[in-house]
Amino acid sequence: MKQLLLIPALLLAAPLQAAEIWVTNEKDDTISVIDIDSLEVIRTIETGERPRGITFSRDYSRVYICASDSDTVQVMDPETGQILHDLPSGEDPEQFVLHPNDRHLYIANEDDAVTTVVDTETRKVIAQINVGIEPEGMAVSPDGSIVITTSETTNMAHWIDTETRTIVANTLVDSRPRHAEFAAQASELWVSSEIGGTLTVFDVATQAEKAKIEFAVKGVHPDRVQPVGFEFTEDEETVFVALGPSNHVAVVNARTFEVEDYILVGRRVWHMAFSPDKSLLFTTNGVSGDVTVIDVARREAIKSIKVGRFPWGAALRP
Numbered sequence: 496m497k498q499l500l501l502i503p504a505l506l507l508a509a510p511l512q513a514a515e516i517w518v519t520n521e522k523d524d525t526i527s528v529i530d531i532d533s534l535e536v537i538r539t540i541e542t543g544e545r546p547r548g549i550t551f552s553r554d555y556s557r558v559y560i561c562a563s564d565s566d567t568v569q570v571m572d573p574e575t576g577q578i579l580h581d582l583p584s585g586e587d588p589e590q591f592v593l594h595p596n597d598r599h600l601y602i603a604n605e606d607d608a609v610t611t612v613v614d615t616e617t618r619k620v621i622a623q624i625n626v627g628i629e630p631e632g633m634a635v636s637p638d639g640s641i642v643i644t645t646s647e648t649t650n651m652a653h654w655i656d657t658e659t660r661t662i663v664a665n666t667l668v669d670s671r672p673r674h675a676e677f678a679a680q681a682s683e684l685w686v687s688s689e690i691g692g693t694l695t696v697f698d699v700a701t702q703a704e705k706a707k708i709e710f711a712v713k714g715v716h717p718d719r720v721q722p723v724g725f726e727f728t729e730d731e732e733t734v735f736v737a738l739g740p741s742n743h744v745a746v747v748n749a750r751t752f753e754v755e756d757y758i759l760v761g762r763r764v765w766h767m768a769f770s771p772d773k774s775l776l777f778t779t780n781g782v783s784g785d786v787t788v789i790d791v792a793r794r795e796a797i798k799s800i801k802v803g804r805f806p807w808g809a810a811l812r813p
Contacts (some may be wrong), residue, residue: 499793515572515784516777518786519546519560523768526560527786527802529777530813531770534788534798540576541568543777548590548633549808553597558810559615561588561602566615568602573812576622580615583620585611590674592642593635594657601642601655603630610644610653612660622660626653632686634675645672645686652686654702664702673723675764676730678749687722687736694722694736696752706752713757715741724766728791729773735789737764737778744778746794756794760787768809779806 513532520527524546528538543562547568551558557579560569565570568582568591584591585604588611589635592601599621602611610630612622627646633656634643642655647669652675654664669691683705685698694708710720727749728734736745740763746756759782764787768777776789779802788798788807 499684506535506630514771516695516786517549517558517810517812518777518779518802518806519549519808520560520784521545521547521601521805521807523803523805525803525807528799529802530773534613534800536800536802538571539803540571542571542578543567543581544611546771547674547807548588548591550591551810555812558812559591559593559600561591561808563587563589563605567598570615580618580787582613582615582618583611583612585609585620585623588631592635594642595636595637595639598635598655599645601633601635602790603633603644605613605629605631605647608646609644610655624660624662626654626662627665628653631750632673632675634677634684636677637681641699643675643677643686645675647671647673647689650688651689652684654698666697666702666704668695669707674725675728676735680729685725685734687725689721689723691738692717692720694725697783708752708754710738710741710754711743712738712741712743712745715743723764726767726769726776735767735776737767739763739765742780744776744789758789758794758796760789760796761785761799766809768811771811771813777809779809781807783806 507681516529519528526540543565545564548561587606600613610624627649629647632645669688671690690803696706720741725736762782778787786800
């Protein structure tokens with residue numbers, strides 16, 4: 496009996512794997528894996544050329560990587576770091592979004608002005624949708640009915656019906672839109688405009704502009720305040736916005752659309768990812784080659800973690 500009782504006791508005592516932040520390094524062709532408990536890089540994994548966008552499957556058994564200069568999306572086993580296979584992606588994939596069905600990838604092809612839809616199970620392209628010039632930002636509604644592609648040169652958000660795979664609306668935004676997210680229980684679409692220096696909020700039901708948020712960082716020239724990636728807290732009351740070469744992250748009240756604070760981070764902040772409990776926010780800082788760790792409650796940077804050259808994308812692996 497004692498031996499039988501010992502087995503579950505040992506299992507209970509076994510350490511659980513810590514959550515991780517996976518960071519793509521554009522110029523090193525690698526991924527840096529950060530352990531959230533120790534706040535240290537614990538693995539460096541080689542990828543294809545110029546990795547940027549990164550996302551996990553719903554069960555976290557696969558990680559998808561936009562290897563932009565290799566013109567492919569790589570599928571990796573996160574346990575071993577081995578590339579399982581490549582997916583056809585169209586030319587120069589930059590960002591993508593995984594449909595809630597956990598099967599269809601919608602990929603922005605910057606050089607081809609198309610959004611490519613790939614079936615991850617059959618590994619085949621099932622559609623290519625013509626969009627504006629230099630598409631980059633991608634978002635999908637929680638119910639999977641709408642996908643958004645933003646085009647940097649056309650300065651538009653393109654609304655794609657995922658059933659017909661056709662554009663049903665185009666909305667103008669300010670210059671060089673970079674990132675898009677659905678919010679407020681999918682009633683709003685938020686789009687950042689890098690050169691325009693703004694974050695635009697649209698009403699999803701009407702595609703009408705609802706609000707426009709501007710930024711002013713003390714001591715920083717307005718030309719250097721360039722909104723790119725952003726992330727919402729779980730209650731969607733607050734949004735953290737990466738402001739590029741201003742080297743700051745803005746804290747915005749998502750209900751009043753007012754900027755409440757600015758946080759100094761590394762140089763040329765690009766994208767972000769939260770820890771599982773949302774208490775920490777990790778920012779990728781391209782020029783300084785590091786990741787800043789932000790204490791969300793205190794709204795201040797608490798650590799800088801050196802990674803590879805030009806870190807770009809970030810994704811949580813719980």
